[in-house]
Amino acid sequence: MLIIAVQWVIVALCATINLCEGNEMETGNLPLSVNSQNVPLMTRQRFAQLIGLPEGVLNAQADKGYWPMVKIGKYSFVNIALLNKQLLEREFKL
Template identity: 45%
Template sequence: MEVEDLKANQFINCPPLMPWRQFAVWIGMEDKQQHVRGWCDKGYLPTVRMGRHRMVNVALVVKQLLEQEDF
């Protein structure tokens, strides 16, 4: 799976922020968590630092996915 394979309907009823490891499990990549960490490090996924923790900005991911689906 690649970042481009994510679909907005995967994120129905999700929290606005989620720890990157939990996000990896949520999208079905629990066995490839380091790929998700790489996406965060490279800026492919929007993140927010909260203290020592890196949270995926799920709300922004959904917004970007919905914008892509309009094309």
């Protein structure tokens, strides 16, 4: 299951790179023009939208420790900076 989630992250990161080059895609009323390399933290809701997972699935995975999280006060955020670092360090096999 984690492999599938990582694949979704890669797809989402590729999509955000293309979106930041001037192409803007919308999901509902929320534009997805976020460059994830410049955003160190992101809410669970926004991250779920960007990678295309239902919010409940992302919350369950985050609670199990599948996603790097940072708690600030009563809010928890997905640590995008650490996730990017982990994905770049990971060895992928085709």
